[in-house]
Amino acid sequence: METRDNLSSTGSDVIISVKNLKKYYNKGEIKALDDVSLDIRKGEVLVVIGPSGSGKSTLLRSLNLTEVPTDGSIFFDGVDITAKKIRNEKGRMVKLNLDLHRQRMGMVFQHFNLFPHKTIIENMTLAPVKVKHVPKAEAEKKAMDLLQRVGLKDRAKAYPIQLSGGQKQRVAIVRALCMNPEVMLFDEPTSALDPEMVGEVLAVMKNLAKEGMTMVVVTHEMGFAKEVADRVIFMAEGAIVEQGTPDEIFSNPKDERTQGFLKSVLNV
Amino acid sequence: MDGFIKLSNFPRILPYAELFKQGIIVTILLSLLTVVIGFLLGNVLAMMRLSDFRPLRFLSIGRDGKLRKGGLLLTISKFNPISFLATVYVEIIRSTPVIVQIFIIYYGVFGSLIDLPGIKLLGFIRFDRFFPGVVALGMNSAAYLCEIIRSGIQSIDGGQSEAARSLGLSSGQTLMYIVLPQAIRNILPAIANEFVVIIKESAITYTIGVQDIMSAVNASKGALFIIMEPLLVATVLYFCLCFPTSKIIAYFERRMSRGNKR
Numbered sequence: 001m002e003t004r005d006n007l008s009s010t011g012s013d014v015i016i017s018v019k020n021l022k023k024y025y026n027k028g029e030i031k032a033l034d035d036v037s038l039d040i041r042k043g044e045v046l047v048v049i050g051p052s053g054s055g056k057s058t059l060l061r062s063l064n065l066t067e068v069p070t071d072g073s074i075f076f077d078g079v080d081i082t083a084k085k086i087r088n089e090k091g092r093m094v095k096l097n098l099d100l101h102r103q104r105m106g107m108v109f110q111h112f113n114l115f116p117h118k119t120i121i122e123n124m125t126l127a128p129v130k131v132k133h134v135p136k137a138e139a140e141k142k143a144m145d146l147l148q149r150v151g152l153k154d155r156a157k158a159y160p161i162q163l164s165g166g167q168k169q170r171v172a173i174v175r176a177l178c179m180n181p182e183v184m185l186f187d188e189p190t191s192a193l194d195p196e197m198v199g200e201v202l203a204v205m206k207n208l209a210k211e212g213m214t215m216v217v218v219t220h221e222m223g224f225a226k227e228v229a230d231r232v233i234f235m236a237e238g239a240i241v242e243q244g245t246p247d248e249i250f251s252n253p254k255d256e257r258t259q260g261f262l263k264s265v266l267n268v
Numbered sequence: 269m270d271g272f273i274k275l276s277n278f279p280r281i282l283p284y285a286e287l288f289k290q291g292i293i294v295t296i297l298l299s300l301l302t303v304v305i306g307f308l309l310g311n312v313l314a315m316m317r318l319s320d321f322r323p324l325r326f327l328s329i330g331r332d333g334k335l336r337k338g339g340l341l342l343t344i345s346k347f348n349p350i351s352f353l354a355t356v357y358v359e360i361i362r363s364t365p366v367i368v369q370i371f372i373i374y375y376g377v378f379g380s381l382i383d384l385p386g387i388k389l390l391g392f393i394r395f396d397r398f399f400p401g402v403v404a405l406g407m408n409s410a411a412y413l414c415e416i417i418r419s420g421i422q423s424i425d426g427g428q429s430e431a432a433r434s435l436g437l438s439s440g441q442t443l444m445y446i447v448l449p450q451a452i453r454n455i456l457p458a459i460a461n462e463f464v465v466i467i468k469e470s471a472i473t474y475t476i477g478v479q480d481i482m483s484a485v486n487a488s489k490g491a492l493f494i495i496m497e498p499l500l501v502a503t504v505l506y507f508c509l510c511f512p513t514s515k516i517i518a519y520f521e522r523r524m525s526r527g528n529k530r
Contacts, residue, residue, distance in 0.1 A: 066430050071337075084329050103436030113431035117449050126445060127435035172431075179435060 015183060015214055016040040016063060021072035023058050023238075032058040033069065034238035040183070045215045047225040047246075050235035051261055056218045059235070060187050063216065064105045065098060076101050077182075103131060106176030110188040112168040114160035114175070120147070121156040124175045132179070139178065146174040150204050166197030170204050177208075184208065186217040222265060226250055234258045277497040284488040284498075290392050291481035292505060297393075298402060298473065298480060299466045305406030306466070307459065310413030316354035317418055320439065322346060354414070361411035366404075367472055373404035374476040393479065401473035409466055413459065420455035421447055457521040464510050464517070471506070481505050 016039070023033035033055045040046055048056040061067035063074060065081060073080045080086065081101050085093045115123050124143035128134040134142075147153045150170040160168055169189055176184060186205065190198045202224050209215055209228045219225065225232050225246055232249040234242045234257075242255045250266075253259045281288075328336055328345035336342045361369065377400070378384055384396040424447050432442040474483035485498040492498075 064434055066434060083334055099433075099436050099438050102434055105434070107431070107434035109427060109431060111427055113425075113427040115428065115431070115446055115450075117453070127432075127437060130441055130445065131436045131438075176435070 013042045014039045015042045015077055016216075017075040018059075018063070019073045019075070021059070021062060021074065022070045023055070023062065023067065024070045031238045033062065033072075035072075036238070036240055038233070038240065040214065040216060042182075042214055043212045045209045045213075045228055045230045046217070046233065047229040047231070048216065048218045048233045048235060049220070049222070049225060049249075049261070050233075050241075054235040055238040056233075056235045057187055058238075060185050060216060060218045063183075063185055064102050064107055066107070076105070099131070103127075103179055104182045106173075106179060106181035106184045108169070108172050108176055108184065108186045108189045110191050112160070112165070112172045112192070114168055114172060116160050119157050119159055120152070120163070120171050123160070123171065124178045127175075128178050143174070143178055146177055147171075149207075150174055164197060165193045166200045169193065169197075169201045173201070173204055173208070183214045183216065186215065186219065188218050188220070190219065190221055220265065222250070222262075234261065236261070273496045273500065274494075277492075277494050278501075280492055280494070281488055281498055281501060284484060284491070287479075287484035287487055288481065288501065288505065290479055291484040292509070293390070294393055294398070294478060294483075295467060295470055295480045295509070298398070298405065298470045298478065299463060301402045302405040302409055302466045302470065303459070303463045305402065306409030306413045306462070309406065309410035310417055313354045313358060313410060313414035314417035314421065316350045317358070317414065318421060319348060319350050321350045322348050358411045358414055361408055362415075366408050366469060367475065369408055370401065370404040370473060370476060373407070374400040377403075394477065397473075397477040397479070401470070401476060401478040405466060405470060405473065408469075409462060412465075413462055416455050416458045416462065417451070420451035420458070423454060424450050453524070457517055457524070460517040460520075461514070464514050467509050467513070468506065 018038040021036045050056045062069050086096045088094045125139040128139040229246045236257045242258045324345045327341045330336050387395045432446045471482040485502045488498045489495050
């Protein structure tokens, strides 16, 4: 994998560009996101760390508009997805189809959010079949391949209830992968897991990173950040305080809030 | 009146047994049809209340193609006439007595606006009485079922919708494939309970001449000049209809909640 030292790239390989993103609650009293700007490049693994309430989850959830920002723009592959209407090639204002953009971004949640009334294989094939109109047999084949890769092929016919937390999260990851996303968003994917199950989920994520998937990961797993991240962002009070390579952030943090945070999490 | 209840009076009701038998059939038919109509109409109402139909939505978008931050135009743009209508309907039904609703439907709608044929179903059910009863009770229970369905939909964890939308499903598909199947499963016991409520509530339709159990009580009272004994018979009949039904519901409720445990 190529190394990425130019952090402020604005070149053509930027896939998501966040500009002056703000998320206010109670009419501006609470600023979950306070003027955040950020470029995410193709193939990059970006890990977002920070204390709880720092806005890191809000930022991640804003990227596919699960959370609707108060102000600011998010450009995904050049299109401002926060706009309700955009200009098409002919210069006409047309309604923005957010679903089309969401298909291209996979999301993994802290609480898995598998569909409990559907089997594992049904969880995985639902979106490809209903949204992309992939033939059912083809979708199932792809799903089985993915399940095999995460070692859960024999659980295809099981219901989410019958799976352990780690298994559920692995299914949630491959469910998102079934849509062939260009970006994967991870919202604290291991925070709801028993400690012994964290490793199996992180292993799947590491493989994904190795394959060159663009990933944005909000996590408290500092080991994962050190090992896998191309870039680490430290957030506090709704803003990006510091960013750099894992080495820069973990070995030589400049801001004292970063130093304090790392001290408290690494000394546990 | 001599004595409260006389055992010797019960055999005197026997000649009217046929009326009570017909009453049971009418009560069950009436309740079943009511719950079906109520469920269908209730679903429509719930969808209306939860709809995202805002004809003035364009007012919310400013010249720059972005959502307005506030102001009167944003408030107006949120107006949803479909949801408003459904809410008005539900609140009116829930805030007025069912007997008033039944009289309005029977005397108002079917008495003057629509003429019903004087046919008899199963040879004894007077359609021109039965049908207005079903319509009125169905419209009434739709308002309650609407709220049951709506709360069922809203009780589904928001993460389910988030996950579905993040996969690219539209809001309609999310409702259809993810939210509704789970919601209906959750509210089935409540719907069945509504059925029990309707069995009891349907007694009021005897006031417009529907030949249910209560009407059999009325007939035997008029002919025999006794009231407590026919009422006791009705009590036993209603109890035998409702009690086992609610026990069966409770049984299935327990079984289903066992399967749902995480």
